Amino acid sequence: MRRRATGGGVRPVTPAPRRAAVLAAVVVAVLGALLLPAGTASAAPGDDPAATPSTGPVGVSLTSLEPRTVRPDSTIQLVGTLTNDGDDTITDITVRLQRGDRLTSRQELADDAATPSAGDAAQAPFSPQVGVLEPGDSIPLGYTATAADLGIVEDGVYPVLVNVNGTRNGLVERVGELSTYLVAAASTTSRTSVAWLWPLTERPHRDAAGAFVDDDLAGEISADGRLDRALDVLEDLPDGGRTVPVTLAVDPALVEEVTAMAAGYTVAGATGQGVTAAADWLERLRALASVHPVVALPYADVDADALQAAGLPAVVTRSLPGTPEGTASQPLDAQGDPVATPTAAPTAPADDEDTDTGAGARILADALDVTPRTDLAWPAGGTVRPDTLATLRAGGVGELVLGQGAYADAAAAVGRTGRAAAARVPVTTGADTLTTLVADGALGDVVAAADTTAGGARVVEQRYLAELGVLTSQLAAVDPAVAQTVLVVPPREVQADPSWATAMMADTASEPWLAAVSVDDLTRGPVADAGALVAPTGDGQLSGVGLATVAEAVAIRDDFAAAVDDAGVVLAGYDAAIARASSAAWRGDPSGFTARTTDLQQTLTGLRGRVGLVAPADGTYSLASSDAPLVLTVRNDLPFAVTVTLDLQTRSGVGFDADPVSDRRLEPDSRTVVQVPTSVRQSGSFTVVARLATPAGGQLGTQVELRVSSTAYGPITLVITLGAAALLALLFLRRLVRFVLRRRRGEPGPVEDDALPGADDAPTAPPAAPPTRSPV
Structure with missing residues (x-):
């Protein structure tokens, strides 16, 4: 196939056997353009600057665009790569730069970025590129134009289009493009x-x-x-x-x-x-x-x-x-x-x-x-x-x-x-x-x-x-x-x-x-007035469910803060754990946030179980006296000291009392014996519930149910026993007095008052009757 250069790029010179097909394609394109709704640009082939921007099958990437600041006498150089991402072979590849109108505000720049300029204000000449683009292949891109070619004579920002033409399936068309910008700053003294x-x-x-x-x-x-x-x-x-x-x-x-x-x-x-x-x-x-x-x-x-x-x-x-x-x-x-x-x-x-x-x-x-x-x-x-x-x-x-x-x-x-x-x-x-x-x-x-x-x-x-x-x-x-x-x-x-x-x-x-x-x-520079601060909507923040879990963990941490010395040092690791679970990095990772907050809650909850009461082997305590103390053992498996409170209550609330116990400091990794003053009002067995807590009231360990037995006389039992003994003594004295009085009066005592006769006091048997004889 022969080609000849035209003022608008490259146009194929088609052999006679194919002219009919090409002519038919042109007719279709013209008819299509005529049928387009008003205001809609047609995709014209070749170098038509009014063509609707289309990325086409050829991707354009730049590794160099110089100079960064363009002056009227500058030569603009592009270096990059052209890659065929389509399924057709592309030949006769040419490239040129075309620019749009100068942008004078940030809003104009934003609008152009959303809808890139077609670059119809000025066009530099096409430049042929070396190589054929087979599907999936790449060739180097090299292009040079002057600021004069693009009519850049005034400072400002210019949108430019890298326009790539090529022959595909026998037709010359725009096969790729890339929008970018040139910055001209030759005379400005502003910075x-x-x-x-x-x-x-x-x-x-x-x-x-x-x-x-x-x-x-x-x-x-x-x-x-x-x-x-x-x-x-x-x-x-x-x-x-x-x-x-x-x-x-x-x-x-x-x-x-x-x-x-x-x-x-x-x-x-x-x-x-x-x-x-x-x-x-x-x-x-x-x-x-x-x-x-x-x-x-x-x-x-x-x-x-x-x-x-x-x-x-x-x-x-x-x-x-x-x-x-x-x-x-x-x-x-x-x-x-x-x-x-x-x-x-x-x-x-x-x-x-x-x-x-x-x-x-x-x-x-x-x-x-x-x-x-x-x-x-x-x-x-x-x-x-x-x-x-x-x-x-x-x-x-x-x-x-x-x-x-x-x-x-x-x-x-x-x-x-x-x-x-x-x-x-x-x-x-x-x-x-x-x-x-x-x-x-x-x-x-x-x-x-x-x-x-x-x-x-x-x-x-x-x-x-x-x-x-x-x-x-x-x-x-x-x-x-x-x-x-x-x-x-x-x-x-x-x-x-x-x-x-x-x-x-x-x-x-x-x-x-x-x-x-x-x-x-x-912070020492010029000042702007941007109005008052606007409260955020909350969109994108950490989820409420996970934060509720964090709050539960924080409540445990704060409860322990009242039980330790220098909470800021002792609990620093837990403060770090809470912060890590609350990191803004979890905003985009809900599952990660859930995993970290769950782990946090379990770790903080586990603190409570590391301090508690040691229950007796058989669950029973015996008290030898009415005021004998109840001796309990408290464990602290934490590596720091903790201050705790101990509370004892009976199920019935009758017959047994425990005096209040002052807060106790438990040393790290220790077992501490605590004597609880008690008062027993009656002997027997009592069910006592012991509970260990922080000074703020948070429970530590699990409450322990104890069986307390007492063989000592309590005050009530003692009163009853002494009363019964006194009554028996009075009854005995009464009978003795009555017995003495009867003896003095010579009166026989009542049968119930007579004592059993002794051996020396046995009554004499009546004489035996004389024997009788029978008559002869």
Whole structure:
């Protein structure tokens, strides 16, 4: 087949035997166009700039688009790959750039991103590409055009279309396309300051006792894992990152877990596989923390709003790094293994240790050798309840990072009104003013979708630059001397890649119309009025059922807090367990949340069973006297001391009393004998129920039913016995008196009063009658 060039691209010269078929196809296309409803563009072949955008069978990805900032004399170069995702062979492939109208506002950019421009304002020439695209094959893409070709003579942001033509089934048509942007900034003196808050968070991987439930974290911190790449992004910054002060938002629970892994750990009895990776990751993070600012997140990055809504503000407080009440941390045993509770008495803080902060700050300080910021909070979801805000403020939080949805009118803060953007938004709360920082939603969305955006990482970066370019153009039109600030906050578990994330961060230092600043710098920057804070709807928070389970566990924890010395130290491991079960990371994992809360409840409930009464072997006690004490044995199988109360009650409540027993302190892992004063009012057996509880009233162990026997005379029995003896004595005395009186009067006593005759007093028998003889 022969071809000849045309002004609009490439058009085939069809041999005679096939002309009829081609003509028929053209007729069909024309008729189809005539039958289309008004306002509907037809898919024209070749280079028609009015063609309806269609991705076609050829995918376009860019690895290079230079320059990042276009000037009137610039030469624009594209390098990438063309891939045939269809079923047909494509030949005679050509590529060109065509641009749309200059975008002058963020709203115009948003509209173009939703419906990409057809690029009909100007077109550069087509350039043939080398190679044939068989199904599934790829060929290199290389293209060059000048700014003059595209008519770019004015600063601003221009939508451009990479238009790919090719021959498929004998017809030349658009077989692929890719929309992106060019940023022109030749004369502007305006600058936009950009700060990045870079999250280092991960869902908890330990159960309520501190044991690892899986080894997934090893994969995340190993080569090409999510957290490994998160550090790669920072390590690849130019000049070691010193010119781009990216602020690290670090979860202390994550660092604590990695530290435990580096020391050696087990998973379900097997040796963990991430020991070396954990040590390396910690060392790398330590090096980065020496360059970049570090913000300590709440321990386990708890879902503060969900906990507050569930009536659990104390859980939020115990997770905060900026208050001594922030106790959540995992204790270790003498061998350095995680345990639920400390096995030794806490040591006094060192003289140089900051006792005004919480455990989370100390975890990061020890592991990373830095002093993290503890006064900045970044609530999950980007919004905050008024009562949550009060809890955060009381816990040492003085500044917040929030999303645009947290404000009644965030458009002014992010430049949507056409005026300068300012990330700093003061908010009045009660009698004072709170500094908040607005995370730019559009930039956050760009970062969030970077891993799945068509066209490759370079296209993602261009969209990022386009957003900032529009802002800078707006600023230049209003007042070039005005300061403009923007905060970029990726999702908490962003799938980062240095190919785009590092490039975006580096742009803030390399492009003349951008400036790299830290989050702390923003708090001293220009101010915007974004209206009052808007209460969150609660959508996406942790489920109510799981939070109810957390509340039950917290009730047990609080009950024990009244029974132990220094609850913040003794119960720190349980505070950590509660925080891990309440992590915002479980928002997208309902089954994981259910598993962790169930385990938490079982672990806390098990505390009650480790303190209790030791029942006698046969269940019977014998008392030798009416005031003999009842001797009981109480066990404490916990590794910390507990104060308990003992209460005894009889089933009948008659004949037996036990005096109140003062609270007793039970030493760790001990058996303690307790003597209970008793009072027995009658002999016999009694059923006594003994109950052990915390000072707050929570039951410990199970109540014990005892059988108490007494052979001693109680007061009632003694009175009855003495009364009976006295009565018998009186009766005997009465009979004796009557007997004496009768003797004196010589009266025979009544038969019933006569005594039995003795042997000497036997009566004389009457004389025997004389014998008689019978007559002869």
